[in-house]
Structure formats: structure tokens, C-alpha cells
């Protein structure tokens with residue numbers, strides 16, 4: 001992977017995380033180009049990370065094996081249409097934009113091999129997870145290159161059908177906010193039970209971190225982990241019964257369905273043309 005040349009179109013938060021991850025994995029800074037309208041941000045990237053920066057998207061792509069589109073979905077069409085004449089047949093295009101499907105990207109860019117990704121915000125700490133989908137034109141080597149790039153900020157999974165990226169968006173793309181909401185609600189409940197806000201916040205945050213680490217590192221599934229800490233008639237049992245009686249699982253299912261529906265809706269609003 002470290003001999004690849006990558007061009008980032010848009011160098012905001014997510015691109016900067018990916019660039020940081022790639023450099024940490026040993027990719028030479030001279031192999032990374034980024035185009036970005038903000039002079040301040042270009043200076044910062046050159047100074048702090050040593051990569052090449054550009055004002056012109058086409059110039060950034062001139063020697064790239066991989067072109068990674070990291071602009072907001074709302075401007076993707078205009079950016080792709082302007083970039084299309086500068087792209088070459090062998091270049092792999094990776095898009096991390098929410099809700100822009102492969103058909104739209106290929107319509108705007110001219111049927112290049114396209115990989116669509118849905119990363120999530122823990123990528124900022126190199127703890128992300130991305131769902132990836134490859135259009136038919138993408139070779140096995142290009143699939144490996146795409147996964148290696150996204151794995152620089154965490155890990156990745158492939159989905160076999162593009163519409164499953166709506167499910168990925170619902171589970172992991174939007175997922176960090178669900179955990180933030182649970183931490184918020186646990187903190188507020190702790191305060192109502194008499195704890196001061198700082199103590200309740202610390203207890204809720206560290207519990208989330210510890211539970212997530214146990215879930216990731218244990219050799220048993222989360223249902224077994226939960227059963228192990230739920231003695232019959234005990235305190236955890238009382239809370240879990242209360243959650244279940246209040247319809248916790250159907251509530252989560254409805255919330256994720258709403259996120260997936262919104263993801264599919266965004267694709268209809270932003271795609272085509």
C-alpha cells in the first residue's frame with residue numbers, strides 16, 4: 001500500500017484523519033496530495049503533515065493511483081463533473097460521501113472503478129469502522145487498496161450489495177451518536193439519583209469504554225457477557241427488565257430503520273443528473 005499515490009479531493013476532518021492514519025502506517029508524505037479551497041488548511045496540512053496541497057482538484061489527481069473524494073455530499077456532483085476530464089481509466093475512485101451512490105458517481109465521472117465507503121467519526125482517533133462496497137469495475141487489487149486505506153483509521157467490512165450501505169450507515173455511520181445519547185441519558189439519570197454531574201459523567205463514560213472493550217475483546221458474544229453480569233433478581237436484572245418492558249429492542253429497531261430510510265432518501269435527493 002505504501003507505494004500508492006493518493007489524491008484527496010477536499011481535506012476536511014475525515015480526509016485529515018485518513019491522511020494521519022496513512023502516515024502513521026508508514027505511507028510517505030510525498031505520496032499524498034490534497035486539494036482544498038482553504039489556504040489556512042492547506043498551510044496547516046503542509047506544515048504539520050508534509051503532504052502536497054493544491055487549489056486545483058485536477059492538479060491534485062495528476063499522478064494519483066487512487067482519488068479519494070472527501071467533499072460534502074451536497075457539492076459532490078459539481079466537483080465530480082469538473083474533475084471528470086482530468087481522471088484516467090486506471091485510477092480508482094473512492095468516495096466517503098454519505099448518500100451518493102455508485103451509479104451517480106460513475107455517471108458524473110465517466111464509469112471509472114468506484115468504491116463507496118461509509119466511515120464513522122471514531123476514525124478521528126483511528127478507532128473507526130467503515131462499510132465498503134465496490135462497483136463491478138473494481139479489481140481485486142483495487143479492493144485491497146481501498147480496504148488498506150480505510151483500515152488506516154480503524155477497520156472495515158465489505159457489503160455485497162450497495163443498498164446495504166444504508167444499513168451500515170444506520171448501524172455504524174450514525175452509531176456513535178446513539179452511544180453518546182445513552183451516555184447522556186445515564187449521566188442525567190445518575191444526577192437524578194443524587195450524584196454530582198462530574199461524577200455521573202465519569203461513571204457513565206468510563207462504563208461505556210469498559211463495556212465496549214469487553215465486547216470487542218471477549219471470546220463470547222455480548223448476550224453471554226450480559227447474562228454473566230445479570231444475576232437473577234439482582235440490580236442489573238431489575239434494570240434490564242425495565243428496559244425490555246419499555247420496548248428497548250423495538251425502539252432501537254425503529255431508530256435504525258429511520259436512519260437507513262434517511263440514507264436511502266439522501267441518495268435519491270443528491271444523486272442522478
Ligand SMILES: NC(=O)c1ccc[n+]([C@@H]2O[C@H](COP(=O)([O-])OP(=O)(O)OC[C@H]3O[C@@H](n4cnc5c(N)ncnc54)[C@H](OP(=O)(O)O)[C@@H]3O)[C@@H](O)[C@H]2O)c1
Nearest residue numbers: 010011012013014038070071072073096097098119120121
Ligand atoms: N465526518 C464524519 O464522521 C463522516 C462520516 C462518514 C462520511 N463522511 C463523509 O465525508 C465527507 C467529508 O466530511 P467531513 O466531515 O470531512 O467534511 P469537511 O470537514 O467539511 O470536509 C470537506 C472539505 O472539502 C472542502 N471543499 C469544499 N469545496 C471543495 C471543492 N470544490 N474542492 C475540494 N475541496 C472542497 C471543504 O473546504 P471548506 O471548508 O473551505 O469549504 C472542506 O475542507 C462528506 O461527504 C461526509 O458525508 C463524514
